[in-house]
Amino acid sequence: xxxxxxxxxxxxxxxxxxxxxxxxxxxxxxxxxxxxxxxxxxxxxxxxxxxxxxxxxxxxxxxxxxxxxxxxxxxxxxxxxxxxxxxxxxxxxxxxxxxxxxxxxxxxxxxxxxxxxxxxxxxxxxxxxxxxxxxxxxxxxxxxxxxxxxxxxxxxxxxxxxxxxxxxxxxxxxxxxxxxxxxxxxxxxxxxxxxxxxxxxxxxxxxxxxxxxxxxxxxxxxxxxxxxxxxxxxxxxxxxxxxxxxxxxxxxxxxxxxxxxxxxxxxxxxxxxxxxx
Amino acid sequence: xxxxxxxxxxxxxxxxxxxxxxxxxxxxxxxxxxxxxxxxxxxxxxxxxxxxxxxxxxxxxxxxxxxxxxxxxxxxxxxxxxxxxxxxxxxxxxxxxxxxxxxxxxxxxxxxxxxxxxxxxxxxxxxxxxxxxxxxxxxxxxxxxxxxxxxxxxxxxxxxxxxxxxxxxxxxxxxxxxxxxxxxxxxxxxxxxxxxxxxxxxxxxxxxxxxxxxxxxxxxxxxxxxxxxxxxxxxxxxxxxxxxxxxxxxxxxxxxxxxxxxxxxxxxxxxxxxxxxxxxx
Numbered sequence: 001x002x003x004x005x006x007x008x009x010x011x012x013x014x015x016x017x018x019x020x021x022x023x024x025x026x027x028x029x030x031x032x033x034x035x036x037x038x039x040x041x042x043x044x045x046x047x048x049x050x051x052x053x054x055x056x057x058x059x060x061x062x063x064x065x066x067x068x069x070x071x072x073x074x075x076x077x078x079x080x081x082x083x084x085x086x087x088x089x090x091x092x093x094x095x096x097x098x099x100x101x102x103x104x105x106x107x108x109x110x111x112x113x114x115x116x117x118x119x120x121x122x123x124x125x126x127x128x129x130x131x132x133x134x135x136x137x138x139x140x141x142x143x144x145x146x147x148x149x150x151x152x153x154x155x156x157x158x159x160x161x162x163x164x165x166x167x168x169x170x171x172x173x174x175x176x177x178x179x180x181x182x183x184x185x186x187x188x189x190x191x192x193x194x195x196x197x198x199x200x201x202x203x204x205x206x207x208x209x210x211x212x213x214x215x216x217x218x219x220x221x222x223x224x225x226x227x228x229x230x231x232x233x234x235x236x237x238x239x240x241x242x243x244x245x246x247x248x249x250x251x252x253x254x255x256x257x258x259x260x261x262x263x264x265x266x267x268x269x270x271x272x273x274x275x276x277x
Numbered sequence: 278x279x280x281x282x283x284x285x286x287x288x289x290x291x292x293x294x295x296x297x298x299x300x301x302x303x304x305x306x307x308x309x310x311x312x313x314x315x316x317x318x319x320x321x322x323x324x325x326x327x328x329x330x331x332x333x334x335x336x337x338x339x340x341x342x343x344x345x346x347x348x349x350x351x352x353x354x355x356x357x358x359x360x361x362x363x364x365x366x367x368x369x370x371x372x373x374x375x376x377x378x379x380x381x382x383x384x385x386x387x388x389x390x391x392x393x394x395x396x397x398x399x400x401x402x403x404x405x406x407x408x409x410x411x412x413x414x415x416x417x418x419x420x421x422x423x424x425x426x427x428x429x430x431x432x433x434x435x436x437x438x439x440x441x442x443x444x445x446x447x448x449x450x451x452x453x454x455x456x457x458x459x460x461x462x463x464x465x466x467x468x469x470x471x472x473x474x475x476x477x478x479x480x481x482x483x484x485x486x487x488x489x490x491x492x493x494x495x496x497x498x499x500x501x502x503x504x505x506x507x508x509x510x511x512x513x514x515x516x517x518x519x520x521x522x523x524x525x526x527x528x529x530x531x532x533x534x535x536x537x538x539x540x541x542x543x544x545x546x547x548x549x550x551x552x553x554x555x556x557x558x
Contacts, residue, residue: 009363009464010363010364013360013363013364014364016356016357016360017357017360017361017364017371020353020357020371020375021371021374021375023432024374024375024377024378024432024436025374025377027378027386027389027390027393027394027432028377028378028381028389030389030393030394030401031385031389031393034393034399042399043398043399045404046393046399046400046401046403046404047401047404084289087285088285088286088289089286091282091283091285091286092282092283092285092286092287094279094282095279095280095282095283096283105553107283107287108553109549109553110290110295111286111290112548112549112552112553113545113549114290114294114295116489116541116544116545116548117294117298117538117541118492118493118514118534118537118538118541119493119495119514120301120493120495120514120517120518120530120533120534120537121297121298121301121534121535121537121538122293122294122297122298122301123297123518123521123534124297124301124304124517124521124527124530124531124534125296125297125300125301125304126293126297127521127522128311128527129297131311144289144292144293145293147289148289148290148292148293148294149293149294151286151289151290152290155286156552180279181279184279184282205380208382209380209381209382209383209384211382211383211384211496211500212495212496212499216522227382227384227385228384230382230384230385230388231384231388231500234388234392241392241393241399244388244392245389245392245393248385248388248389251382251385252381252382252385255380255381256377256380256381259373259376259377259380260373263372263373263376266376266380267372267376267440267444270379270437271437271440271441271444
């Protein structure tokens with residue numbers, strides 16, 4: 001765009017963008033501010049600055065939300081989901097990128113359709129089926145559910161990375177006598193590794209934050225994820241909101257740090273499939 | 278031979294999604310409590326819903342939700358995205374800030390709005406009320422509960438659209454923009470005749486996704502109001518969830534799920550056509 005916008009237009013622009021920044025940050029600031037306050041001050045004035053910084057909110061949040069256990073549960077579940085999605089999706093994306101798409105239309109259509117299927121369409125039989133098989137409270141089973149739900153997205157994203165690899169590279173390796181597996185493993189995967197990292201980040205974010213499936217399938221005290229444990233802690237109306245906001249911050253902080261460090265990757269990955277042009 | 282590489286994905290997907298989805302379709306015609314043998318009841322689950330005021334309330338709420346989300350966040354996103362184009366300077370900064378809410382877990386966002394903003398005791402509204410502004414907690418009023426929930430979801434959602442629109446706007450061919458400039462187009466004319474048509478495919482895709490997602494909305498309603506008070510903020514997905522797990526009416530839940538899917542299916546066909554057209558190219 002050339003420099004023809006008048007000073008007035010620019011001023012209005014920055015005012016509106018500034019208001020939107022304020023709206024976006026307001027609840028986040030409230031979360032941080034109140035995480036540092038004693039409960040009595042939260043009740044008195046949620047907007048006020050803390051008179052003394054109460055680090056013990058974090059200690060009590062850690063204790064009551066049993067974060068030593070639940071954060072570990074979330075980390076294990078997230079790790080398993082990332083591993084499952086990245087392995088199965090990169091295999092599928094490779095085939096979908098290489099095969100003449102005509103014959104793979106059915107697979108592609110099926111996968112696209114499942115990305116828009118409501119969770120409720122398969123949740124109830126799945127729950128009662130898992131219950132029968134003794135798979136409730138089993139994080140491995142939940143990792144499989146996540147991977148079914150998230151892998152179509154991962155496949156569509158990874159497919160674009162595979163498409164960008166020149167066909168000649170693959171053909172040359174095949175002529176040299178490599179098997180298809182060797183081509184995939186030694187030639188393709190290293191080239192698409194940035195794509196796999198992006199997928200890992202986004203799938204990690206989704207699984208870490210997920211609520212509906214986690215709260216349905218992981219209900220026993222020692223299996224809760226951090227988010228569900230936070231949900232239960234904060235559901236108690238007599239509770240201390242300083243402590244609850246501290247618990248929220250413990251879950252959010254690692255994600256925000258990661259996001260700020262790798263924002264380009266997050267944004268391109270999440271928005272990537274959606275820009276048509 | 279390497280076409281077998283799709284097998285793990287397909288097995289997981291079929292076992293977790295396709296087979297249970299087929300069972301849900303069957304279950305919609307049965308009465309089942311989740312334990313005993315299902316009893317075939319024909320269309321009576323659907324008849325029950327037809328006569329159920331809560332079901333109609335939920336369906337209406339989903340339609341209100343769709344209308345809200347087709348307008349407010351898309352409008353906000355477009356406005357902010359074009360303004361970021363004008364501002365140029367600092368667009369990365371704005372982008373990162375606007376994107377933040379989407380990376381925060383919905384359960385946390387919901388509680389922050391509930392406790393820190395809406396609550397009459399610990400929230401900002403309560404504080405303003407004590408200063409005499411007479412604001413009550415929207416989540417506990419029959420007339421406002423749905424909107425109270427929607428505002429929290431809007432806050433979490435619009436920035437994502439803004440970032441997508443901004444990315445699309447930057448992909449509009451520069452020559453077109455320059456040509457319009459040379460001919461002396463004002464910014465609004467540029468917007469109207471070059472930029473908006475240029476990103477129309479992206480806007481259309483986002484509207485289709487909005488329609489699909491509006492019928493899936495669950496987290497914010499379930500956490501903030503559980504559909505209450507008096508079912509005033511009930512949506513189809515919370516109705517289905519409650520029927521299955523609290524009332525053990527799995528057949529009824531399946532029928533509701535089927536109706537949710539039917540609403541999504543038209544939008545889904547459009548979605549697949551747009552996405553697949555690009556893939557087949």
